[in-house]
Amino acid sequence: MIKDILNVLFPKNCLGCSNLLLQSEEILCLLCRDELPFSQEHLTVDNASMHKFYGKVPIEHASSLLLYSKGGMIQQLIHNLKYKNHPEVSFFLGNIYAHLLSHTNLLTDITAIIPVPLHKNKKKTRGYNQVDGFAKAISTHYNIEINNTLLIKTIKTSSQTTKNRFQRKGSKKEVFEVDQTQLTTEDNHFLLLDDILTTGNTLESCCKKLLQIPNTKITILCLARSI
Numbered sequence: 333m334i335k336d337i338l339n340v341l342f343p344k345n346c347l348g349c350s351n352l353l354l355q356s357e358e359i360l361c362l363l364c365r366d367e368l369p370f371s372q373e374h375l376t377v378d379n380a381s382m383h384k385f386y387g388k389v390p391i392e393h394a395s396s397l398l399l400y401s402k403g404g405m406i407q408q409l410i411h412n413l414k415y416k417n418h419p420e421v422s423f424f425l426g427n428i429y430a431h432l433l434s435h436t437n438l439l440t441d442i443t444a445i446i447p448v449p450l451h452k453n454k455k456k457t458r459g460y461n462q463v464d465g466f467a468k469a470i471s472t473h474y475n476i477e478i479n480n481t482l483l484i485k486t487i488k489t490s491s492q493t494t495k496n497r498f499q500r501k502g503s504k505k506e507v508f509e510v511d512q513t514q515l516t517t518e519d520n521h522f523l524l525l526d527d528i529l530t531t532g533n534t535l536e537s538c539c540k541k542l543l544q545i546p547n548t549k550i551t552i553l554c555l556a557r558s559i
């Protein structure tokens with residue numbers, strides 16, 4: 333009853349096509365749900381997400397849930413997730429992914445889930461990390477802990493003494509670091525999660541840092557891959 337009234341007073345729009353949602357619909361209208369462009373990469377060892385990392389970093393597996401093309405529904409959905417204050421999209425897609433992954437054994441020996449971190453200032457501005465809902469969905473389904481503190485994003489300012497006024501401007505660089513206090517000798521198989529896979533450069537940087545930890549393997553999952 334209250335939901336009905338709220339729906340009339342504050343109608344919600346589909347986050348994929350902007351059409352008004354029916355009361356029974358959440359996040360996406362039925363039409364958009366039917367048209368979700370699944371990649372099915374989780375069923376293939378040699379897939380296009382995996383190709384992004386060949387020759388760069390050794391990983392166990394990589395796959396992306398959806399395919400993302402310019403101007404398409406997934407672009408709007410991800411735009412809503414990242415820039416329009418709709419963190420719930422992350423959990424929604426994460427749940428779908430969690431169900432699909434139950435037909436595989438990709439997550440059987442994962443020791444921790446690591447969402448690609450945002451720099452703390454960016455997280456403060458956005459109000460959330462857009463990968464957190466995805467991590468929560470996988471964590472809930474598979475009972476695997478999320479580690480939000482092992483991998484951190486910092487801004488590295490290189491020494492300015494040898495640089496002139498113009499060079500100084502570009503001397504700040506975002507880098508990933510590993511919290512050295514958490515290192516153990518145990519085997520690790522991290523599940524690294526991100527929203528969008530484009531070049532793979534961000535994930536590659538994360539992997540390079542994490543793989544410095546002894547006895548570490550990495551599997552990567554993304555919500556969408558650009559085509």
Ligand SMILES: [Zn+2]
Nearest residue numbers: 346349361364
């Ligand atoms: Zn729609």
